[in-house]
Structure formats: C-alpha cells, structure tokens
Amino acid sequence: MSAEPTALPYSTLDVPVRGGTLRTGVWGPQDPEAPAVLAVHGVTASHRTWGLLAQELDGVRLIAPDLRGRGRSNQLPGPFGMAAHADDLAAVMAAHGVGSAVVVGHSMGAFASVVLARRHPELVESLVLVDGGLPLQVPAGLSDEEVIQSVLGPAAERLAATFRSRDAYRDFWRVHPAFAEHWNALVEDYVDYDLAGEPPLLRPSTNYAAMARDTADLNGGAALMDALESLAVPAMMLRAPRGLLNEDAGLYTPGYVDQWARRLPDLQVRDVPGTNHYTIVMDSPGAAAVAGAVRQAVGALVKRHTPNAAG
Incomplete structure (x- = not known):
C-alpha cells in the first residue's frame, strides 16, 4: 500500500555531542509546549525512518536523530554501543528543551x-519498542561476526557495496523482499538520504564499525541486560510477525516475547499483523499501529502532567 508524503513542518538541528555533532530531524509543530516524542532508528538506518509516523501524529513534535555512525552523523567517532547512544539521546533532548518524553525505538x-x-x-x-529492545534470539556461543550474519545478513553486506547512481540504489531497494510490495514515497526518501559520497562511488552512510560494535552489544551487552532488569517505566513492545527479508519467521518468536513479558511486569506485548521488520514503521498498516501506541502513551503522559485531569 503506497504512502504519499504531505506538507508537514520539518527542520534539522546539529546537536553537540562527544566528538562532533549529531544531526537531528524534527517534524510537527515548532511550539515547545507541544507533546514531544523522541524517535530512535535501527542499526543501519537514519532519522528518515520516521517520516510516515510523523504524518500519523498530528500535533506531536517528533524528534529523531541520526545515531552516531549513521546518516549525517556518520563521521562521529566511537566508542559505540547502547550506553553511548543513550547519552547522545539525552543530549538531543536537552538541545530541544525536552525535559521528559515518550520514547519510541525501532x-x-x-x-x-x-x-x-x-x-x-x-x-x-x-517506551514504545518496535520489533526490538529484547535480547537477540540467536544461538549461544556465536562470535560477533556470526551474530551479524545471523541477524543482519545482506543488510551488513550492503554497507560494503558501492552504487554508480541514486537510481541504482533505488533499484537495489525496490526488489528487496521487505519492500517489493511496499514501495512508497517515504521509502524512496529514506533510500535517497542513506547515500554518502559521489557517483559512481556512492555508498550507504552507515559506518560498518559502528554497526558491528552495536550489533555485538545487542547480543547480551551488560548495559542492555541491566536496563531490562531495572525497567521501571511502562513499555509497549510491538512485534512484526515477519522478518528483515519478509520471511515467515520474525526477529522474535511469539513465545520468546511472551516469556519476557512475564518476566518484566512493566512490559506489554502486541503483534502488528501484516508487517515485516521494516514495514512495521515504514508503511501501512505498521506505521498506523505504531502511531496508535504512541498516541496512547502521549495521552497518558499528558494526563499525568495535567492538574486535576481526573476532574
């Protein structure tokens, strides 16, 4: 199903962080009093992942960075890892004057x-956790490179490829199993933004070293496990039933996710039928489902911070 962009206020801000600046995109009202949502993209993605979600969130200021090592932040140095990204995200919120927010991550x-x-x-x-946030469901004992191949496969190989033109990169993505039946204007914008360099040596903008270090950190990294065991805020996980290549097996099996939901009392889980790992945020019906969860969380936030809301 196609999704066409509509006119929506959009701006960028380069936020000072360790080693340089982090590019941040902002959609929606410029009013600092508007509800703010921080949106955090995936391992080889950029802030342009969130264009369709922004359209679904009327009246919300959606703030989304290019994470360290990706997009227009790809020259930032390591160390990488979830703790480093978390501290960068805190800097992004401070730079935009956001004291607290609903955070959605894909x-x-x-x-x-x-x-x-x-x-x-x-x-x-x-938190709204979109097909992520729980330890990777991979066999024990894999090396870091084996984890990368097991989880990302062709996505990791793409980072080493070059493309002679923007059209060639679009053609690469058009036949990708996840997007073959889900190409839309926002996906095209995402793909165009992803390129760095000049023809005929265009390449994806994600830094391979950043991707490799971060993927290793997802596989049982101490910061993640500590954070999950200490989870103390409401969290909704939305699961895509299909995987990165639109295969039948998603990134997580339902039983595995349910085990974590029983273990973490603040975690709720919901499947989003008809989606794969990409389209759960980049096409319908996925973006609408994510927007519904975000609106619910924002509504609860507003209620908590509105005096006499119950009356």
Whole structure:
C-alpha cells in the first residue's frame, strides 16, 4: 500500500555531542509546549525512518536523530554501543528543551531507548519498542561476526557495496523482499538520504564499525541486560510477525516475547499483523499501529502532567 508524503513542518538541528555533532530531524509543530516524542532508528538506518509516523501524529513534535555512525552523523567517532547512544539521546533532548518524553525505538533504536531509560530515568516517561529492545534470539556461543550474519545478513553486506547512481540504489531497494510490495514515497526518501559520497562511488552512510560494535552489544551487552532488569517505566513492545527479508519467521518468536513479558511486569506485548521488520514503521498498516501506541502513551503522559485531569 503506497504512502504519499504531505506538507508537514520539518527542520534539522546539529546537536553537540562527544566528538562532533549529531544531526537531528524534527517534524510537527515548532511550539515547545507541544507533546514531544523522541524517535530512535535501527542499526543501519537514519532519522528518515520516521517520516510516515510523523504524518500519523498530528500535533506531536517528533524528534529523531541520526545515531552516531549513521546518516549525517556518520563521521562521529566511537566508542559505540547502547550506553553511548543513550547519552547522545539525552543530549538531543536537552538541545530541544525536552525535559521528559515518550520514547519510541525501532530495532536497535529500541535497545538504545531501554538503556536511555536506565541511564537517564528522568527523561523517559514511557517506551514504545518496535520489533526490538529484547535480547537477540540467536544461538549461544556465536562470535560477533556470526551474530551479524545471523541477524543482519545482506543488510551488513550492503554497507560494503558501492552504487554508480541514486537510481541504482533505488533499484537495489525496490526488489528487496521487505519492500517489493511496499514501495512508497517515504521509502524512496529514506533510500535517497542513506547515500554518502559521489557517483559512481556512492555508498550507504552507515559506518560498518559502528554497526558491528552495536550489533555485538545487542547480543547480551551488560548495559542492555541491566536496563531490562531495572525497567521501571511502562513499555509497549510491538512485534512484526515477519522478518528483515519478509520471511515467515520474525526477529522474535511469539513465545520468546511472551516469556519476557512475564518476566518484566512493566512490559506489554502486541503483534502488528501484516508487517515485516521494516514495514512495521515504514508503511501501512505498521506505521498506523505504531502511531496508535504512541498516541496512547502521549495521552497518558499528558494526563499525568495535567492538574486535576481526573476532574
């Protein structure tokens, strides 16, 4: 199902962080009093992941960075890992004058969001975790490179490829199993933004070293496990039933996710039918489902901070 962009206020801000600046995109009202949502993208993505969600969230200021090592933040140095991303996210919120917010994270962004709630608990009102945030469901004993191949596969290989033109990169993505039946204008914008360099040596903007270090950190990293065990804010996990290549097996099996929900009393789980790991945020019906969970969380936030709301 196609999704066409509409006119929506959008601006960028480069936020000072360790080693340089972090590019941040902001959609929605410029009013600092408007409800703010921090949106955190996945391991080889950028802030342009969130264009469709922004359209679904009328009246919300959606703040989304290019994480360290990605997009227009790809020159920032390491160390990488979830703790580093969490501290960068805290800097983003401070730069935009946001004292606390609902935080929505997709894939690796969900892991970074959980760690943000642990390292900077005053900043996070609640979490929406989109097909991520729980330890990777991979066999024990794999090396870091084996984990990368097991989880990311072709996504990791893409980072080493070059493309002669923007059209060539679009063609690469058009036949990707996740997008073959889900191409839309916002996906095209995401793909165009992803490129760095000049023709004929265009390449994806994600820094391979950042991706490799971060993926290793997802596989039982100390910061993540500590953050999950200490989870103290409401969290909704939305699971895509299909995987990164639109395969039948999603990133997480339902039983595995349910085990974590029983273990963590603040975690709720909901499946989003008809979605894969990408389209759960980048096409319908996924973006609408994510927006519904975010609106619910924002509504609860507003109620908590409105005097006499119950009356």
